[in-house]
Amino acid sequence: xxxxxxxxxxxxxxxxxxxxxxxxxxxxxxxxxxxxxxxxxxxxxxxxxxxxxxxxxxxxxxxxxxxxxxxxxxxxxxxxxxxxxxxxxxxxxxxxxxxxxxxxxxxxxxxxxxxxxxxxxxxxxxxxxxxxxxxxxxxxxxxxxxxxxxxxxxxxxxxxxxxxxxxxxxxxxxxxxxxxxxxxxxxxxxxxxxxxxxxxxxxxxxxxxxxxxxxxxxxxxxxxxxxxxxxxxxxxxxxxxxxxxxxxxxxxxxxxxxxxxxxxxx
Amino acid sequence: xxxxxxxxxxxxxxxxxxxxxxxxxxxxxxxxxxxxxxxxxxxxxxxxxxxxxxxxxxxxxxxxxxxxxxxxxxxxxxxxxxxxxxxxxxxxxxxxxxxxxxxxxxxxxxxxxxxxxxxxxxxxxxxxxxxxxxxxxxxxxxxxxxxxxxxxxxxxxxxxxxxxxxxxxxxxxxxxxxxxxxxxxxxxxxxxxxxxxxxxxxxxxxxxxxxxxxxxxxxxxxxxxxxxxxxxxxxxxxxxxxxxxxxxxxxxxxxxxxxxxxxxxxxxxxxxxxxxxxxxxxxxxxxxxxxxxxxxxxxxxxxxxxxxxxxxxxxxxxxxxxxxxxxxxxxxxx
Numbered sequence: 001x002x003x004x005x006x007x008x009x010x011x012x013x014x015x016x017x018x019x020x021x022x023x024x025x026x027x028x029x030x031x032x033x034x035x036x037x038x039x040x041x042x043x044x045x046x047x048x049x050x051x052x053x054x055x056x057x058x059x060x061x062x063x064x065x066x067x068x069x070x071x072x073x074x075x076x077x078x079x080x081x082x083x084x085x086x087x088x089x090x091x092x093x094x095x096x097x098x099x100x101x102x103x104x105x106x107x108x109x110x111x112x113x114x115x116x117x118x119x120x121x122x123x124x125x126x127x128x129x130x131x132x133x134x135x136x137x138x139x140x141x142x143x144x145x146x147x148x149x150x151x152x153x154x155x156x157x158x159x160x161x162x163x164x165x166x167x168x169x170x171x172x173x174x175x176x177x178x179x180x181x182x183x184x185x186x187x188x189x190x191x192x193x194x195x196x197x198x199x200x201x202x203x204x205x206x207x208x209x210x211x212x213x214x215x216x217x218x219x220x221x222x223x224x225x226x227x228x229x230x231x232x233x234x235x236x237x238x239x240x241x242x243x244x245x246x247x248x249x250x251x252x253x254x255x256x257x258x259x260x261x262x263x264x265x266x
Numbered sequence: 267x268x269x270x271x272x273x274x275x276x277x278x279x280x281x282x283x284x285x286x287x288x289x290x291x292x293x294x295x296x297x298x299x300x301x302x303x304x305x306x307x308x309x310x311x312x313x314x315x316x317x318x319x320x321x322x323x324x325x326x327x328x329x330x331x332x333x334x335x336x337x338x339x340x341x342x343x344x345x346x347x348x349x350x351x352x353x354x355x356x357x358x359x360x361x362x363x364x365x366x367x368x369x370x371x372x373x374x375x376x377x378x379x380x381x382x383x384x385x386x387x388x389x390x391x392x393x394x395x396x397x398x399x400x401x402x403x404x405x406x407x408x409x410x411x412x413x414x415x416x417x418x419x420x421x422x423x424x425x426x427x428x429x430x431x432x433x434x435x436x437x438x439x440x441x442x443x444x445x446x447x448x449x450x451x452x453x454x455x456x457x458x459x460x461x462x463x464x465x466x467x468x469x470x471x472x473x474x475x476x477x478x479x480x481x482x483x484x485x486x487x488x489x490x491x492x493x494x495x496x497x498x499x500x501x502x503x504x505x506x507x508x509x510x511x512x513x514x515x516x517x518x519x520x521x522x523x524x525x526x527x528x529x530x531x532x533x534x535x536x537x538x539x540x541x542x543x544x545x546x547x548x549x550x551x552x553x554x555x556x557x558x559x560x561x562x563x564x565x566x567x568x569x570x571x572x573x574x575x576x577x578x579x580x581x582x583x584x585x586x587x588x589x590x591x592x593x594x595x596x597x598x599x600x
Contacts, residue, residue, distance in 0.1 A: 041380045064404060065327060066479045079381050079543075082328040082354060084478050084536040084597055095480050096327060096353055097408025104405070104424050127401060132434065138392040138399065139384055142431055143354060143375035146403040150425035172430040187428030188440065188449030263381070 017247060019159060019200040020265040024050060024255055025247045026219065027112070027157035027198040031056055035109040038062045038102075038148055041081045043157045044112040045072065046255070046264045054254055060091075062108065064144035066099045068092040074258045100144055103151035106191065111148035115158040115197075117169050120212050120233045122176025122194030124149065124156065125169035132171050142173045149174035152192040160199035160230050167233040177211035184211070202227050203244060207236065217242040280437055285419045285454045292417075294457075294491050300518040304470045309335060309575060312494050312522040313343040316460050322368075323411070323458035323490055324352040325483040326530070329379060329541045331476075332358050333462040335529040336496050338578065341365040341569050351458060353407050353482050356533065357546065360387035360553060364561035365569070369397045374404040382550045390557040401431055406438070406453045408482050413455030414489030422450040461490035463515070464529045466538060468495055469503045472520025475512040478536025487515045496526040498538055528579050528587065539594035542586045 020043060028047040031037060033056035039048040045063075049072045052059040061070040065082035069091030072078070078085035087093050102108055116139065117125040126145060130136030148154070154176075158164060176194040178184045184193055193211075197204040203217040214236040215227055220243060228235050259265050286294075316322065326332045337358055340348070348368040352358070355376040362368035364387050376399055377385040391397040402410070409421040420439075426432040427440065427449060439452045463483050468474035474495055476483065487493050493515070500523065506513055529535070532542035532549070552560040572578040579587060 065330070066481065079379055079541065080328045080330075080354075082330050082479065082481070084330065084534060084540070084594070087478055087536070088597060093479050095408070095484065096482055097405060097412060097485065100405035100408065127431070132430070135393060137384070138389050140377035140388075141373070141375045141399075141401045142403050144404040146374075146429055146431050147405040147425040150403075150427070150429070172428070175429045178428050184428060188424070188451070189428055190424070190448065 014246070017252065018265055021252065021255055022200050022219065022247065023047075023157045023159070023198060024265060025251045026203065026244060027155060028054070028251070030155050030196050030198060031059060031110065031112075034058045036060045036062065036107060037110045037112050038064070038108045038152065039081070040064075040113040040145070040148070041078070042114050042264050044114060045081065046077065046259055047157060048112060049258055050251070050255055053258070054250065062099055062102065064096060064099060066094045066096045068094065068099070072258070075260050077259055077263050100147050103147060108152045110195070111152045111154045111192070113145055113148060113154065113156055113174070115156045115164070117164050117166060118156065118158065118197065119166055119169045119176070121178060121180050122154070122156070122197065122206055122211075122213060123169050123172045123178065124174040124176065125171045127173040128171045130170060145174040149176065149194075150189050150192065153195040154192065155196045155198065156194070157198045160201040160227070162230050162232050165231040165233070177206060180211040181209065201230060205238075212236060214238055215241065217244045219244050220246045280439055280454070284437055286457065288417065288419075291457060298491070298521070302471055302517060305472050305520060305523045306470050306500065307522055307524060309339040309496075309524050309526065310343070312336065312524050313339050313345070315492050315494055315522055316340055316345055316348070318345055319347045320459040321349045321351065323456070323461040323486045324350055324358065325461065325463035325481065325486055326533070327353045327479070327481040328356045329533040329546070330479060331464050331481065331483070331535055332356065332530050332533040333464040333496055334358060334531060334533055335464070335526045335575050336462045336494055336524070337361060338569055338575070341367055341565070351407070351456065353404060357549060358533075360385055360561065361565075361569070363387060363391040363397050364553070364557070365565055370400065371397070372400040372402065372407070374402055374407050378550050379546070382554070386554040386557040387561055400435070402426075402435060402453070403431060408485065410453050410456040411482050411485040411489050413453070414457040415485040419455050420452040421455070422452055424450065427451050456489060458486070458490045460492040460494060461486045462494050462496075463487060464496045464526075464535065465515070466498050466535065467501045468497045468523060469501055469506045469517070470523060471503065471517035472515070472523050473503070473506045473513050473517045474515040474520065475506065475509070476514045480514060484514050487519050492521045493519050494522045494524070495520050496524045496529040498527055498529065498535060500525045526575060529575075531579060531582055531587070534590070534594060537594060537597060539587070539590040542582055542590045544586055545582050
């Protein structure tokens with residue numbers, strides 16, 4: 001039992017910072033001022049808002065409910081990306097098909113989502129655990145995730161556990177690089193693809209040729225062995241592997257200002 | 267193998283009957299009474315517009331502008347074998363399965379809400395095979411309504427391809443674009459037998475104005491063969507005409523109008539009230555603790571118990587309604 005535990009390699013963390021807070025802060029750093037980002041609910045919504053408030057005043061946030069230019073108020077985080085709270089101070093509201101079609105047309109720079117299960121090629125599963133014909137667990141499904149990941153470059157923020165980082169997902173809900181190499185393009189997905197995965201252990205990109213996941217930066221206090229031990233497939237490590245700066249007091253203070261009830265960062 | 271329009275082969279088409287012929291679609295619309303007439307009625311009267319076995323399109327999304335009052339009335343009317351379609355399903359999907367009136371839900375995401383993890387009600391019905399959840403991408407659901415609204419049999423899209431979502435959907439067909447020779451995915455048009463839509467205001471003819479996020483409701487209304495509108499309030503036709511740019515659904519697409527204040531409770535209606543979160547949290551705790559008996563008790567207390575929608579609201583409680591209203595009306599004061 002113990003050998004199967006996902007926490008077999010304990011990671012020392014600043015106890016004052018939750019894993020979700022770390023995820024939100026580190027993934028927010030992946031965004032650039034002036035980008036148009038399509039953000040999912042939870043950590044992505046919070047991280048995009050954090051980036052907008054701290055470093056990227058020109059970041060335009062889109063929500064699948066049909067919002068362009070969202071400006072979320074501190075302490076009033078919406079319970080989903082389809083609630084009226086998402087529309088406060090926005091530039092525009094529009095139909096949910098219309099906002100998703102902006103991805104297809106190419107207006108969106110980055111799609112930003114959470115993930116339940118991911119594989120070596122960045123494919124995400126949020127539909128089934130076990131055989132889809134006789135599922136052990138039926139999960140909620142794709143929502144806009146399949147559209148976002150089919151049509152634009154992606155950042156995924158998720159907790160790093162062995163059961164979540166698997167060689168092959170049980171079901172490809174949201175496509176990453178599919179089976180690697182050129183398989184994504186050959187399937188008819190001519191744009192986008194997995195760009196970064198940010199976890200509470202490390203930051204990953206995908207090799208330009210094989211399209212396999214590769215660690216490019218370790219979170220402070222985390223070793224390569226710890227990352228590998230919590231991953232269900234052999235990982236590559238970039239030759240110029242970096243160590244990420246720890247969360248700053250400014251980042252933490254703004255994050256806690258935005259989510260004082262720890263709705264998304266508990 | 268993708269369908270190549272240059273060399274079509276009959277065995278690579280989806281089964282016939284999935285999408286109605288254009289002649290059938292037109293004759294269904296032609297048979298509707300689309301005259302300018304008063305359509306105001308009670309919730310109970312409006313349930314007659316829904317037949318057992320119908321495909322029912324549901325407006326709003328997640329916890330927003332959900333036509334909960336109409337769903338509540340359909341459960342009380344003991345409809346059966348409904349097949350329901352919505353962009354994203356929340357606790358309305360739980361109630362549809364848990365009450366037994368619906369055995370198939372077509373949507374892109376189905377749980378009570380992101381805050382509460384995975385719906386145990388959805389899991390119970392889907393994992394035991396008692397009911398089906400057909401999953402499409404969010405945009406695909408929208409494009410299926412869009413095709414239906416346009417009087418076309420399909421729309422091409424560029425998502426879903428390569429994923430396992432499309433492998434579960436033989437109704438979707440890959441084709442080679444005759445212009446670019448690129449792969450596209452065709453999603454079949456969807457013309458629900460009936461649509462349930464809740465709006466902030468409409469007149470007695472059904473000219474409907476929507477504030478805030480419109481979701482897929484305009485396409486849904488135009489695609490459906492019947493439309494039941496519930497509304498926070500009925501306003502005069504003069505008031506509609508003072509702001510025709512706010513009118514999103516024309517009267518001739520509407521068959522029934524029901525004035526139903528707090529018609530989305532315990533969900534939200536933009537600019538009027540936010541979700542009634544205490545009720546939602548108590549609901550989720552109850553049904554996720556026991557998806558069969560917990561749901562049975564909830565239905566007894568909140569659906570079959572009350573004598574009217576107003577009495578249902580009383581059971582939610584004045585304090586909860588006032589709190590939700592205050593938050594909804596002051597949304598833009600931040």
